[in-house]
Amino acid sequence: MKRIITLQDISCVGRCSITVALPVISAMGVECGILPTAVLSTHTMFKTFTCKDLSDQIAPIADAWEAEKITFDGIYTGYLASGEQCRQVCAFFDRFANADNLVLVDPAMADNGKLYAAFDSSFPQEMAKVCAKADIILPNITEACLLTGTEYRTEYDEAYIDGLLCRLLDLGCRTAVLTGVSFAPDKLGVAYLDRDGNRFSYFTRRCPQSYHGTGDLYSSTVLGGVMRGLDLGDALALAADFVVTCIEATASSKESRWYGVEFESQIPLLCRMLEERL
Numbered sequence: 585m586k587r588i589i590t591l592q593d594i595s596c597v598g599r600c601s602i603t604v605a606l607p608v609i610s611a612m613g614v615e616c617g618i619l620p621t622a623v624l625s626t627h628t629m630f631k632t633f634t635c636k637d638l639s640d641q642i643a644p645i646a647d648a649w650e651a652e653k654i655t656f657d658g659i660y661t662g663y664l665a666s667g668e669q670c671r672q673v674c675a676f677f678d679r680f681a682n683a684d685n686l687v688l689v690d691p692a693m694a695d696n697g698k699l700y701a702a703f704d705s706s707f708p709q710e711m712a713k714v715c716a717k718a719d720i721i722l723p724n725i726t727e728a729c730l731l732t733g734t735e736y737r738t739e740y741d742e743a744y745i746d747g748l749l750c751r752l753l754d755l756g757c758r759t760a761v762l763t764g765v766s767f768a769p770d771k772l773g774v775a776y777l778d779r780d781g782n783r784f785s786y787f788t789r790r791c792p793q794s795y796h797g798t799g800d801l802y803s804s805t806v807l808g809g810v811m812r813g814l815d816l817g818d819a820l821a822l823a824a825d826f827v828v829t830c831i832e833a834t835a836s837s838k839e840s841r842w843y844g845v846e847f848e849s850q851i852p853l854l855c856r857m858l859e860e861r862l
């Protein structure tokens with residue numbers, strides 16, 4: 585069985601980061617170790633929240649793993665709480681990333697044209713250094729603009745998306761995947777470009793609802809799929825289909841909550857979708 589390590593926060597309530605990655609990746613048949621980089625009461629979209637930054641724990645935990653000769657088939661990062669934490673994560677990559685494993689970075693820091701409230705304007709350049717060390721990065725369009733100093737647009741054409749993908753590769757990563765791409769009002773999807781010039785895109789129907797944590801659900805499912813041996817395009821498509829299913833389940837649930845997507849009820853379906861594609 586493949587083993588990955590995910591470095592991101594624990595938001596105790598609200599279905600994002602580790603509380604999504606751990607159940608989803610485990611259900612996909614991949615061992616999911618965690619390195620909690622911060623503990624928050626909820627994610628930062630709530631009016632009131634606490635945050636204990638655990639950046640100073642990353643190096644000693646890495647020391648212990650190195651002493652125990654623990655290795656990982658994948659390293660996956662999501663929301664990082666500070667610029668200092670980005671530097672600690674880069675140092676972690678330098679110790680644990682190698683030619684035989686995969687580094688996937690979801691630079692979760694912004695959406696809808698805006699940086700999340702907890703960050704200042706210097707944060708994207710620290711996250712860009714984390715992206716530089718990745719095999720695969722998965723920004724949305726807002727994050728891609730902040731990472732590359734590109735003007736954010738809500739109306740765009742294929743040339744704009746292509747320009748963003750090229751600039752993301754210039755950061756240093758091997759494959760850039762843009763999420764939340766749309767060229768038609770009723771379709772939403774992803775597009776990627778890699779260093780060898782390979783391109784791929786995949787679109788699903790657009791759901792009118794939007795829930796927090798769908799980006800984390802998407803990245804976790806992509807990583808699970810790739811670790812199970814799907815090629816990247818198949819993993820991106822599987823994850824897109826799964827997220828749409830979860831959004832629809834959330835929208836039709838009586839307990840539908842704005843802060844998180846109801847993925848739990850859909851886990852058996854995810855397992856079937858994965859098995860069909862293996």
Ligand code: PXL
Nearest residue numbers: 600601627628629663692797
């Ligand atoms: O879903 C991304 C995310 C993860 N973790 C925390 C967040 C957010 C988005 O706001 O605040 C703490």
